[in-house]
Amino acid sequence: xNVKKIAALFLALALGLxxxxxxxxxSASEEAVVVRYGISNAWDSLMPYNSPSGSNYSRMIxxxxxxxxxxxxxxxxxxxxxxxxxxxxxxxxxVRFYLNEEARFHDGEPVTxxxxxxxxRRMTDPDCPTLGRSAFAVLSGTDAGGAAxxxxxxxxxxxxxxVLKLTFKDPTTPEDFLLDKNREYYVLPTHLxxxxxxEDTMDMDLWAAPVGxxxxxxxxxxxxxxxxxxxxxxxxxxxxxxxxxxxAVMDKNSLxxxxxxxxxxxxxxxxxITANDxxxxxxxxFQVEEGTAPNTFFELxxxxxxxxxxxxRRAIELSLDKELLCEQSTQGYGTVxxxxxxxxxxxxxxxxNSAYDPAEARALLEEAGYEGTTYRLACTSNRQGLAxxxxxxxxxxxxxxxxxxxxxxxxxxxxxxxxxxxxxxSHTPSALPLWFLESxxxxxxxxxxxxxxxxxxxxxxxxxEADAGEARTQAVAELEAYLAQERPFIPLWFGxxxxxxxxxxxxxxxxxxxxxxxxxxxxVKN
Amino acid sequence: xxxxxxGGGPWARFxxxxxxxxxLCFLALEVLLVVLLPPLLGLEPNVTDRAxxxxxxxxxxxxxxxxxxGRDLFARLICxxxxxxxxxxxxxxxxxxxxxxxxLLAGYRRGGWEYxxxxxxxxxxxxxxxxxxxxxxxxxxxxxWNIILVIGVxxxxxIARLVYANTLSVAEQEYILAVKALGGSTATILRRNVLPNxxxxxxxxxxxxxxxxxxxxxxxxxxxMGIRTPQASWGNIVQYxxxxxxxxxxxxxxxPPSLCIVATxxxxxxxxxxxxxxxxxxxxxxxxPEEDRAVYRDTPEEIRHIIRGR
Numbered sequence: 001x002n003v004k005k006i007a008a009l010f011l012a013l014a015l016g017l018x019x020x021x022x023x024x025x026x027s028a029s030e031e032a033v034v035v036r037y038g039i040s041n042a043w044d045s046l047m048p049y050n051s052p053s054g055s056n057y058s059r060m061i062x063x064x065x066x067x068x069x070x071x072x073x074x075x076x077x078x079x080x081x082x083x084x085x086x087x088x089x090x091x092x093x094x095v096r097f098y099l100n101e102e103a104r105f106h107d108g109e110p111v112t113x114x115x116x117x118x119x120x121r122r123m124t125d126p127d128c129p130t131l132g133r134s135a136f137a138v139l140s141g142t143d144a145g146g147a148a149x150x151x152x153x154x155x156x157x158x159x160x161x162x163v164l165k166l167t168f169k170d171p172t173t174p175e176d177f178l179l180d181k182n183r184e185y186y187v188l189p190t191h192l193x194x195x196x197x198x199e200d201t202m203d204m205d206l207w208a209a210p211v212g213x214x215x216x217x218x219x220x221x222x223x224x225x226x227x228x229x230x231x232x233x234x235x236x237x238x239x240x241x242x243x244x245x246x247x248a249v250m251d252k253n254s255l256x257x258x259x260x261x262x263x264x265x266x267x268x269x270x271x272x273i274t275a276n277d278x279x280x281x282x283x284x285x286f287q288v289e290e291g292t293a294p295n296t297f298f299e300l301x302x303x304x305x306x307x308x309x310x311x312x313r314r315a316i317e318l319s320l321d322k323e324l325l326c327e328q329s330t331q332g333y334g335t336v337x338x339x340x341x342x343x344x345x346x347x348x349x350x351x352x353n354s355a356y357d358p359a360e361a362r363a364l365l366e367e368a369g370y371e372g373t374t375y376r377l378a379c380t381s382n383r384q385g386l387a388x389x390x391x392x393x394x395x396x397x398x399x400x401x402x403x404x405x406x407x408x409x410x411x412x413x414x415x416x417x418x419x420x421x422x423x424x425x426s427h428t429p430s431a432l433p434l435w436f437l438e439s440x441x442x443x444x445x446x447x448x449x450x451x452x453x454x455x456x457x458x459x460x461x462x463x464x465e466a467d468a469g470e471a472r473t474q475a476v477a478e479l480e481a482y483l484a485q486e487r488p489f490i491p492l493w494f495g496x497x498x499x500x501x502x503x504x505x506x507x508x509x510x511x512x513x514x515x516x517x518x519x520x521x522x523x524v525k526n
Numbered sequence: 527x528x529x530x531x532x533g534g535g536p537w538a539r540f541x542x543x544x545x546x547x548x549x550l551c552f553l554a555l556e557v558l559l560v561v562l563l564p565p566l567l568g569l570e571p572n573v574t575d576r577a578x579x580x581x582x583x584x585x586x587x588x589x590x591x592x593x594x595x596g597r598d599l600f601a602r603l604i605c606x607x608x609x610x611x612x613x614x615x616x617x618x619x620x621x622x623x624x625x626x627x628x629x630l631l632a633g634y635r636r637g638g639w640e641y642x643x644x645x646x647x648x649x650x651x652x653x654x655x656x657x658x659x660x661x662x663x664x665x666x667x668x669x670x671w672n673i674i675l676v677i678g679v680x681x682x683x684x685i686a687r688l689v690y691a692n693t694l695s696v697a698e699q700e701y702i703l704a705v706k707a708l709g710g711s712t713a714t715i716l717r718r719n720v721l722p723n724x725x726x727x728x729x730x731x732x733x734x735x736x737x738x739x740x741x742x743x744x745x746x747x748x749x750x751m752g753i754r755t756p757q758a759s760w761g762n763i764v765q766y767x768x769x770x771x772x773x774x775x776x777x778x779x780x781x782p783p784s785l786c787i788v789a790t791x792x793x794x795x796x797x798x799x800x801x802x803x804x805x806x807x808x809x810x811x812x813x814x815p816e817e818d819r820a821v822y823r824d825t826p827e828e829i830r831h832i833i834r835g836r
Binding site for chain 2: 251253254256257260276277279280324327328331384385387388389391392403404405
């Protein structure tokens with residue numbers, strides 16, 4: 001074979017391969033109006049109750065494919081979504097949801113109260129390998145992990161074709177329930193699951209090409225890399241103003257660059273940027289808007305088993321200059337705190353913050369007999385600077401710390417199993433007094449490795465049992481005073497979000513995206 | 527009569543290579559700076575200057591400004607150089623320490639040794655290096671010494687291949703057969719007769735390995751898997767450039783460490799080339815061979831001993 005023939009063969013091969021590549025990247029339709037959506041972390045499953053991480057990134061995907069009961073706005077107000085309205089019942093022990101009769105699954109089947117009830121019953125079935133089942137632990141007839149108790153009915157009932165009733169263990173207002181749990185309750189196409197045993201639920205082929213009832217339909221997926229969804233033109237709240245949503249996973253640092261370069265129309269979550277990047281975004285012709293409510297709560301998780309002396313834990317708090325740390329992290333868009341309760345919460349009882357006092361920290365360490373143990377502080381790579389600053393400050397007070405950079409899953413797993421002594425974490429807060437505390441001081445989720453939970457459990461129960469108003473504020477104050485004394489974790493600050501507005505898609509509710517829901521049915525690609 | 531090795535001993539030949547000498551001087555200066563400047567100037571790479579603040583621009587107090595934690599970037603550049611150079615030289619040393627004996631064994635003993643060692647090298651080389659290094663560092667943790675170990679161990683294959691190829695050729699030479707016939711042991715033959723004749727390209731490769739190790743560490747740090755906070759390295763300073771604002775508006779953050787990496791790698795390449803030429807026993811200078819009655823270096827000691835005894 002001569003050189004020309006070989007060259008021709010290679011050329012043909014190259015063309016063929018490029019043709020294949022083109023086919024792989026085809027859009028759902030020829031003239032589709034596509035919204036290009038960036039996300040910095042991949043979803044770990046397309047089945048909402050089978051997400052090992054339970055991350056907000058996964059929730060943003062489920063939010064498109066599946067329907068929820070309501071839409072939670074950044075200011076804590078609620079809008080109808082799967083449910084048109086709701087009301088409290090049974091003296092506060094139940095909530096009745098009136099579902100939207102127009103809601104349909106992507107295969108055309110109506111979404112009924114029975115669909116919701118069957119979903120909840122299946123997910124609470126102990127035989128079903130549900131992940132994140134603790135979200136159902138608020139319902140009557142379930143154990144602390146959210147699994148149905150033998151011989152008891154789970155607190156869910158289809159009263160009518162479109163009336164769903166949820167019954168709780170404790171009196172709960174519809175607003176409190178939705179603010180706390182809305183992002184964890186999805187309706188599944190149970191009509192497609194009738195012949196499947198609960199234990200086989202997660203193995204169904206359905207989850208490779210899921211059928212939901214959300215504003216977008218599944219089209220194709222490259223696991224961990226890209227997801228193509230098409231607009232659900234029959235969505236009961238209105239058809240999205242685009243044909244296709246192309247979701248691509250990319251490095252967090254590349255999101256703003258891709259938006260500026262025109263490779264993206266928008267990126268999750270809420271197009272958030274740091275104050276440092278605001279001039280860059282504005283210079284590139286983008287508008288930046290400030291969030292309307294704090295969207296992050298930063299905490300330093302502590303391992304109460306290895307740092308068993310409360311005096312050392314308090315010394316750690318006193319050694320941290322939270323103002324400087326907050327400035328480093330938020331560049332002026334944060335407020336330091338000594339509590340996880342938002343100041344906007346009706347039961348807010350004060351900030352319980354301890355001022356930076358390295359001398360007092362050293363005295364406490366001496367009193368506690370701290371012998372220079374080196375603690376392992378875990379953080380994610382984007383918080384290395386923050387960790388280094390904490391390490392310096394603790395070092396100035398005489399506390400030895402080694403920083404380890406890991407991914408967030410490893411960090412939380414390492415905190416839960418006692419590998420790490422400290423960890424820097426952030427969460428999306430809500431206006432409920434127990435949004436953070438309630439789920440972290442239980443036998444099933446004791447991430448701070450507290451030996452005796454009784455003190456916390458008693459005070460948390462007192463908050464839950466107290467009537468709204470002064471009594472609840474008082475109960476919160478008692479709980480917070482106990483937390484300030486024991487310091488099982490160190491609250492750091494609440495951060496406000498900054499959002500870069502898309503120049504190509506209108507109708508986006510940026511601040512609400514921080515609360516794990518996006519109003520894609522109102523998005524319009526210009 | 528033999529062609530003389532060329533212009534005196536290896537050092538004399540090395541000195542004649544201007545590029546190599548320039549590279550060596552640069553590296554020596556660099557090492558001196560990273561070792562001496564921190565104590566002389568009292569550089570504190572891990573201390574936040576609250577007065578200067580975060581991301582301060584270059585000033586008299588902070589020649590290269592401050593980073594996201596308010597630490598002096600000049601101090602971090604100098605101290606980062608220590609780590610980067612340490613990683614480079616130590617990892618290259620490990621690669622050579624592993625690669626040379628394995629290459630010698632494979633090329634000289636052949637058979638099972640050759641098959642085992644070279645197939646092992648094939649397996650190592652069939653993985654994308656960066657991905658393999660990333661996986662291993664994720665497995666063992668990203669301390670300085672772990673990174674040195676991983677980069678060093680994974681670098682043995684290129685050295686071993688180089689030595690192996692040269693050993694194959696040298697092992698067939700008549701003088702090796704002569705030493706064998708005189709009863710020389712394998713270890714003696716490898717150490718005294720084969721090694722000196724196959725080692726010269728390793729000097730060039732060694733310098734390249736140092737450069738590659740520095741680049742590997744920089745890549746790892748750039749990807750967020752390298753030297754961990756609060757330690758500085760050139761790579762993790764360059765990592766700041768992944769942020770579009772730093773890249774576009776704060777070149778003083780990432781340009782100096784990038785230049786250091788590039789200049790160091792070039793200097794190492796020049797030194798490596800110079801060493802290869804200087805250490806090559808068969809090297810003939812550009813001016814042509816010099817007549818000399820000196821015994822050619824590849825004459826085995828055993829034979830020279832016999833000659834002297836006559």
